[in-house]
Amino acid sequence: xxxxxxxxxxxxxxxxxxxxxxxxxxxxxxxxxxxxxxxxxxxxxxxxxxxxxxxxxxxxxxxxxxxxxxxxxxxxxxxxxxxxxxxxxxxxxxxxxxxxxxxxxxxxxxxxxxxxxxxxxxxxxxxxxxxxxxxxxxxxxxxxxxxxxxxxxxxxxxxxxxxxxxxxxxxxxxxxxxxxxxxxxxxxxxxxxxxxxxxxxxxxxxxxxxxxxxxxxxxxxxxxxxxxxxxxxxxxxxxxxxxxxxxxxxxxxxxxxxxxxxxxxxxxxxxxxxxxxxxxxxxxxxxxxxxxxxxxxxxxxxxxxxx
Numbered sequence: 001x002x003x004x005x006x007x008x009x010x011x012x013x014x015x016x017x018x019x020x021x022x023x024x025x026x027x028x029x030x031x032x033x034x035x036x037x038x039x040x041x042x043x044x045x046x047x048x049x050x051x052x053x054x055x056x057x058x059x060x061x062x063x064x065x066x067x068x069x070x071x072x073x074x075x076x077x078x079x080x081x082x083x084x085x086x087x088x089x090x091x092x093x094x095x096x097x098x099x100x101x102x103x104x105x106x107x108x109x110x111x112x113x114x115x116x117x118x119x120x121x122x123x124x125x126x127x128x129x130x131x132x133x134x135x136x137x138x139x140x141x142x143x144x145x146x147x148x149x150x151x152x153x154x155x156x157x158x159x160x161x162x163x164x165x166x167x168x169x170x171x172x173x174x175x176x177x178x179x180x181x182x183x184x185x186x187x188x189x190x191x192x193x194x195x196x197x198x199x200x201x202x203x204x205x206x207x208x209x210x211x212x213x214x215x216x217x218x219x220x221x222x223x224x225x226x227x228x229x230x231x232x233x234x235x236x237x238x239x240x241x242x243x244x245x246x247x248x249x250x251x252x253x254x255x256x257x258x259x260x261x262x263x264x265x266x267x268x269x270x271x272x273x274x275x276x277x278x279x280x281x282x283x284x285x286x287x288x289x290x291x292x293x294x295x296x297x298x299x300x301x302x303x304x305x306x307x
Contacts, residue, residue, distance in 0.1 A: 005118045007099070011072030014060045018120050021307060023057035023300035025293070026071075026116035026124040026154070032061075032078065033087045033106035034267045035127065036282065037274075042082035044286050046075070048125075048293045055297030060121060062112045064090060067102030071119045081106055089263055091144045109156065110148035113226065117152045122215065122303055124154050125296035127289050128162035128192040129228065130266070131170030141261070142173065149226040150177030155215050155303075157296040159288040160190035160197065160230040163241075164248050164269045167197050174228060175202070180214055181228045184295065190232035193284050194241040201230070208295065212302035231295050237287035239280060247276050 004010055010018070017024050027048060032041045049059040061073045063081055070077065081087055081104075090098050090105030092114050098105040107115060109126050116124050130143025143165075149156065161170045171189065174181050183189055183201030191197035205211050215227055232238075251272040255261075260268045273281045 004120075008069050008071055008115070008119055010119065011060075011074070013058055014072035014119075017058040021304060023297065023304040024060050024121050024123070025052050025057050025296045025300050026112055026119075026121045027052075027059055027061040028109055028112040028124070028126050029061055029063035029073075029081050029106040030089055030108045031127055031289070032081045033084075034089050035270060036285065037271075038083050040282065040286070042078055044289065045078050045082065048289055051290060051293040052125075052297045055294055057297035057300045060116070060119070062107050062115050064095070064098050064103070064105035064107065066104065067099045069095075069099065069115050069118075071115065071121070080104070089267070091263070092148060093144065108144070110144040113145075113148045113152045113154045113156065116154050122154055123157070123296055123300040125157045125289075125292045127159060127285055127292070129156065129158045129160065129170075131161045131165045131167070132173055141265075146170070146173050146177060149174065149179045149228065151225055153219055153224060153226065155211065155227040155229055155299065157229045157231055157292045157299065159192050159233050159292060161192065162266065162270075163191040163193055163197075163244060164251070164266065164273075167191055167199055171199060171202065177225065178223065179225055179228055180218060181230065182211060182214060184211070184229055184231040186230075186232050190230050191241060192288070193233065193239040193244045193281060195232040195235060195238050196241050198241070205229070208298035208302045211299045212306055215299075215303055216306050229295070229299070231288075231292050233284060233288040234291050237284050239277070239284055244273075244281075247273055247281075250276060
């Protein structure tokens with residue numbers, strides 16, 4: 001491994017694993033600070049790290065604390081992110097500002113990808129991907145996750161594109177950006193809370209070794225950018241697409257009435273859906289993150305073995 005980037009702070013656990021060529025799995029921190037209520041968020045973050053360790057890989061939760069990008073966090077760091085209301089939501093555009101101001105920031109998918117790549121981590125686990133927002137034809141609202149996937153060499157394991165978004169247009173944008181989209185064990189692309197989306201999977205893989213082979217082939221060919229691995233939520237934990245659809249429409253209407261938009265939209269919608277479902281969507285969210293963590297650890301092991 002090359003020397004760590006001078007602006008990054010790595011825990012000893014992560015630094016040792018990267019030095020030895022071991023499997024490391026990056027984790028975002030926005031899901032902790034802005035995606036779930038306290039204390040479920042810190043419990044989830046701790047549990048996911050333990051799932052990755054138990055599965056044979058090293059977890060590296062990523063955030064910015066006191067202006068320093070951190071690759072791997074302590075228990076106290078996780079508690080701060082989960083409970084401090086002043087932690088900013090940080091995408092790539094926000095990183096320079098938060099670092100310069102020596103502030104705290106929880107990293108989105110895009111920012112986590114960028115910092116993971118700087119640290120030399122190739123596998124990243126999250127809940128759901130950002131993408132093209134509904135009504136983007138008028139608002140031009142697209143997540144920075146898309147442009148980051150088009151340029152940063154990290155494989156992202158998720159339960160698909162968040163179902164509050166326009167999944168069809170998101171898949172079109174990913175195709176334009178040259179990003180391989182792999183559905184794990186499914187011929188249909190999943191939609192976060194649901195195993196189905198009504199959209200066929202662009203490509204199918206059936207094992208962690210299959211995923212690692214695609215990653216290696218892409219980057220060995222010199223094709224820059226990420227790989228999307230869409231892992232359907234376990235069947236026992238899903239909210240069927242026809243059921244969640246009406247709930248999302250209600251949440252979108254409520255958001256429009258409040259005039260919420262931009263980077264505040266996704267946190268509001270996810271929180272409102274939790275309220276409408278009486279917590280069922282939060283239970284599903286936690287279940288899919290657990291499943292993604294197990295798959296991410298297995299993919300990281302397969303990719304490390306190749307390297």
